[in-house]
Amino acid sequence: FFDSMPAPGARPASAALDKLAPYLSGVSSSPGAAGSAEKETKPATKSVAPKLTKWLMGAASKYAGGSVATLAAPPATAAAAVAPLHGPVVRAARNELAREYREWVDTQIAKADDFSIAVIYASAYGNTSAMAQAIARGITKAGVAVEMLNCELSTVEDVATLIAKTDGFCLGAPTLGGHMPTPVSNALGVIVKEASREYPAGVFGSFGWSGEAVDLMESRLKDGGFSFAFDAVRCKFKPTEATLQVCEESGTDLAQAVKKLRRKKQTAETKALASGGAAAGQSDTAAAVGRIVGSLCAVTAKKGDAQSAMLASWVSQASFNPPALTVAVAKERAVESFLLKGATFNLNVLQQGNEKDTIKALLKPFAPGENRFGDMAVDISETNGCAIVTQALSYMECEVEERMECGDHWVVLAKVRDGKLLQDEGLTAIHHRKTGTSY
Numbered sequence: 001f002f003d004s005m006p007a008p009g010a011r012p013a014s015a016a017l018d019k020l021a022p023y024l025s026g027v028s029s030s031p032g033a034a035g036s037a038e039k040e041t042k043p044a045t046k047s048v049a050p051k052l053t054k055w056l057m058g059a060a061s062k063y064a065g066g067s068v069a070t071l072a073a074p075p076a077t078a079a080a081a082v083a084p085l086h087g088p089v090v091r092a093a094r095n096e097l098a099r100e101y102r103e104w105v106d107t108q109i110a111k112a113d114d115f116s117i118a119v120i121y122a123s124a125y126g127n128t129s130a131m132a133q134a135i136a137r138g139i140t141k142a143g144v145a146v147e148m149l150n151c152e153l154s155t156v157e158d159v160a161t162l163i164a165k166t167d168g169f170c171l172g173a174p175t176l177g178g179h180m181p182t183p184v185s186n187a188l189g190v191i192v193k194e195a196s197r198e199y200p201a202g203v204f205g206s207f208g209w210s211g212e213a214v215d216l217m218e219s220r221l222k223d224g225g226f227s228f229a230f231d232a233v234r235c236k237f238k239p240t241e242a243t244l245q246v247c248e249e250s251g252t253d254l255a256q257a258v259k260k261l262r263r264k265k266q267t268a269e270t271k272a273l274a275s276g277g278a279a280a281g282q283s284d285t286a287a288a289v290g291r292i293v294g295s296l297c298a299v300t301a302k303k304g305d306a307q308s309a310m311l312a313s314w315v316s317q318a319s320f321n322p323p324a325l326t327v328a329v330a331k332e333r334a335v336e337s338f339l340l341k342g343a344t345f346n347l348n349v350l351q352q353g354n355e356k357d358t359i360k361a362l363l364k365p366f367a368p369g370e371n372r373f374g375d376m377a378v379d380i381s382e383t384n385g386c387a388i389v390t391q392a393l394s395y396m397e398c399e400v401e402e403r404m405e406c407g408d409h410w411v412v413l414a415k416v417r418d419g420k421l422l423q424d425e426g427l428t429a430i431h432h433r434k435t436g437t438s439y
């Protein structure tokens with residue numbers, strides 16, 4: 001069922017869930033309507049087994065004969081497991097998972113109808129597709145919905161329809177025989193003709209040796225008057241973790257540019273709202289929340305060959321035994337994808353009076369893939385490969401235990417595996433604020 005999802009997006013996921021509806025409850029797209037599995041309490045029993053075996057044998061011979069289009073749906077029963085191509089086999093809590101997936105998909109689609117970015121691409125061997133998925137992740141992280149479009153499975157009319165309703169776009173293509181594939185070239189023609197020049201744009205693609213496709217897309221869009229939200233991402237053959245990280249950060253940059261444009265357009269409306277009665281109450285709350293203080297820290301993390309870091313002050317100890325702590329990480333932060341369950345990172349506690357250089361280095365805007373540490377003096381831990389800020393007061397090597405979704409942040413709970421004092425004396429740098437609406 002998931003073969004329609006070379007790059008998962010909400011709409012293909014929704015179509016896949018529709019197909020799963022007879023076998024799992026909670027995935028039906030029409031509210032209130034339950035799949036037939038709703039009534040089933042148990043997965044396939046012995047009585048269904050002969051029917052299923054017969055169906056599977058029929059399916060196998062049809063696949064062998066190439067006539068899959070005439071394949072009937074399997075006999076209705078509850079699924080015992082869900083085996084997506086992109087993740088682990090799910091045996092427990094299948095229906096809950098499916099229900100939550102449906103909710104997520106519906107939210108994404110509703111969001112996309114309102115505000116979205118198109119990721120339009122083609123990929124012969126999956127490399128450009130992997131880049132497209134990473135870019136899509138970066139866009140979603142920044143709170144903007146993504147519309148994925150594989151040019152090879154769509155018409156130019158599909159491209160035109162999509163471009164008319166999205167708020168920005170990026171285009172990806174492999175180089176084949178010194179060119180971009182024809183469907184991408186056709187899509188590019190539609191974009192240049194139809195898309196608003198205000199739209200922030202981006203290009204990316206995988207190549208083997210000469211890589212003309214990305215250059216061609218870039219120059220055509222530039223000549224057409226578009227401006228780019230990120231530098232073109234070029235990747236030789238299969239993208240590494242570091243390249244995927246560049247793609248993800250580029251996606252976030254694109255989303256930020258689109259959001260900025262929208263904010264600009266909505267300024268008048270926002271101003272009118274802000275001067276309304278509710279604003280006074282809100283600023284009181286914000287001022288109250290702003291009295292919470294935090295220790296200034298540098299979070300440093302590693303994923304494959306990619307390194308990342310961020311300045312953190314929403315940090316707190318969470319347990320004595322085992323020693324544990326929490327860090328709140330904004331959903332759109334580049335380092336967020338380095339802090340998934342099971343990942344390791346270092347928390348470097350900055351020293352009062354000696355924190356300015358590190359803060360400056362961490363707050364400097366950085367291009368996707370740029371060395372995050374800049375002039376910061378760091379050592380690399382032999383245990384977990386993450387950076388240790390040598391000017392810090394102390395550092396802890398941590399492992400992510402849990403993540404809790406909390407509005408616009410993830411609260412990351414981590415066990416402290418090891419820790420060292422780097423300076424014998426000195427106090428922790430504290431962050432005092434005026435308002436709870438910013439760090």
Ligand SMILES: Cc1cc2nc3c(=O)[nH]c(=O)nc-3n(C[C@H](O)[C@H](O)[C@H](O)COP(=O)(O)O)c2cc1C
Nearest residue numbers: 123124125126127128174177178207208209210211
């Ligand atoms: C038939 C063929 C022609 C290719 N021509 C070029 C080329 O002219 N220049 C180049 O840089 N790479 C070329 N490549 C390499 C591909 O661009 C490279 O394999 C890339 O990773 C494919 O990306 P994809 O997986 O997104 O399709 C070619 C590959 C094949 C199979």
